[in-house]
Amino acid sequence: MEKIKSLADLRKMQDDLRAKISLREKSNEPDKRIQVKVAMATCGIASGAKEVMEAFIEEFTKRNIDAVVTQTGCMGYCYAEPTVEITKPGVEPITFGYVDVKKASKIIDKYILNNELVDGIIPVNYHSIDN
Amino acid sequence: MHIMDILQNSIRAGATEISLEIREDTLLNLLRFNISDNGCGMAPDVLKKVTDPFFTTRTTRKVGLGLSLLRQNAERSNGSLKIDSETGKGTVVEACFEYNHIDRPVLGDIAGTVLLTLTAHPEIQFRYLHNRNGRSFELSTIALKDALCGIPINEPALYPTLLQMVKENLKDIDVN
Ligand SMILES: Nc1ncnc2c1ncn2[C@@H]1O[C@H](COP(=O)(O)OP(=O)(O)OP(=O)(O)O)[C@@H](O)[C@H]1O
Ligand code: FES
Ligand SMILES: [Mg+2]
Numbered sequence: 001m002e003k004i005k006s007l008a009d010l011r012k013m014q015d016d017l018r019a020k021i022s023l024r025e026k027s028n029e030p031d032k033r034i035q036v037k038v039a040m041a042t043c044g045i046a047s048g049a050k051e052v053m054e055a056f057i058e059e060f061t062k063r064n065i066d067a068v069v070t071q072t073g074c075m076g077y078c079y080a081e082p083t084v085e086i087t088k089p090g091v092e093p094i095t096f097g098y099v100d101v102k103k104a105s106k107i108i109d110k111y112i113l114n115n116e117l118v119d120g121i122i123p124v125n126y127h128s129i130d131n
Numbered sequence: 132m133h134i135m136d137i138l139q140n141s142i143r144a145g146a147t148e149i150s151l152e153i154r155e156d157t158l159l160n161l162l163r164f165n166i167s168d169n170g171c172g173m174a175p176d177v178l179k180k181v182t183d184p185f186f187t188t189r190t191t192r193k194v195g196l197g198l199s200l201l202r203q204n205a206e207r208s209n210g211s212l213k214i215d216s217e218t219g220k221g222t223v224v225e226a227c228f229e230y231n232h233i234d235r236p237v238l239g240d241i242a243g244t245v246l247l248t249l250t251a252h253p254e255i256q257f258r259y260l261h262n263r264n265g266r267s268f269e270l271s272t273i274a275l276k277d278a279l280c281g282i283p284i285n286e287p288a289l290y291p292t293l294l295q296m297v298k299e300n301l302k303d304i305d306v307n
Contacts, residue, residue: 007278
C-alpha cells in the first residue's frame with residue numbers, strides 16, 4: 001500500500017477503500033453487523049483493554065469481518081477486566097471476561113465465526129445464549 | 132499513560148465535543164496535556180473531592196481512580212493537576228509534568244489512544260493537537276469525516292491506514 005501521509009492522501013485513496021468495503025458489504029447484509037464493545041474504565045484500561053480493542057480491530061481487518069468496535073465505560077465487572085460485550089445480529093449480547101489479545105482471537109474463531117462458546121463468559125448473561 | 136482514562140471521563144459525562152492538546156517542550160523540561168469537554172461538568176462540592184480516591188459518582192464500585200492517580204503521578208514528577216469544571220458547561224483537566232523526571236509516566240502509544248477514542252465515538256467531535264518543541268500535528272473528527280466523504284470513520288478496514296498516518300506524522304515531529 002502507498003503511504004498515506006495526510007488527509008489529502010486519504011481522500012485520494014478513497015476509491016480503493018470504498019471498493020474494499022463494498023465488496024464485503026455485498027456478501028453480508030449491511031444492517032447485520034457484529035458489535036464489539038470493550039469496557040474502558042480505569043480498571044479495564046489498566047488491565048489491557050486498549051490492546052484488546054486493537055486486537056479486535058486488527059483481526060476484523062485481516063479476516064475481512066464486518067464488525068464495529070466501540071468502547072463502553074464501566075460494565076461493573078472490575079474483577080474480570082478486560083471485559084468485552086459481543087452482540088451478534090439477532091442474538092442477546094454476551095459478555096466475556098479476562099480477555100487478552102490471545103483470547104480475542106479465540107473469541108473470533110469460536111464464538112463470532114462458529115457460534116461456539118469460550119470460557120470466561122460472565123455468568124449473568126449465560127442463560128441468554130440460545131445455541 | 133492517563134490520557135485514555137481521562138478521555139473516558141469526558142465521554143461518560145456525555146460530551147459532544149472533546150479536545151486533547153499535548154505539549155512537549157524539552158527545552159523548558161515540560162510536558163503538559165489538557166483535555167476539555169462540554170459534558171455535564173461537576174458541581175463545586177464534587178470538584179473539591181474529585182481527586183480523593185475514595186470518591187466516585189459510580190454506583191458500581193466504591194473507588195474512582197482516574198483523576199486521583201493522575202494527580203499523584205503529576206505531583207510526583209514535580210508537576211501539577213488542575214481541574215476546572217462547571218455544571219452544565221463542561222470540564223477542563225490540565226496536567227503538567229517535568230519532562231525528564233524519572234517518575235513521569237510515559238506517553239505510551241498516543242497514536243493508538245487518539246485513534247481508538249476518535250473512531251469508537253464517531254458522534255463526538257474530537258480534536259487532537261500535539262505540539263513538540265514548536266512543531267505540531269493536528270487531527271479532528273470533522274477533518275477526518277470530510278476527507279472520507281461518507282466512509283464511516285469506525286470502519287475497521289480503515290483503521291490500519293489511519294494509524295499509520297498518525298504515526299508517520301508524529302514521527303515527523305519527533306514524538307516517541
Ligand atoms: N470530564 C468530566 N465531566 C464530569 N464529571 C467528571 C469528569 N471527570 C470526572 N468526573 C467526575 O469525577 C469522578 C471521579 O473521576 P475518576 O476518573 O477519578 O474516577 P471514575 O471515573 O469515577 O472511576 P474510574 O476512572 O476509576 O473508572 C467521576 O465519577 C465523575 O463524577
Ligand atoms: S470500574 Fe471496573 S468495571 Fe466498572
Ligand atoms: Mg475515570
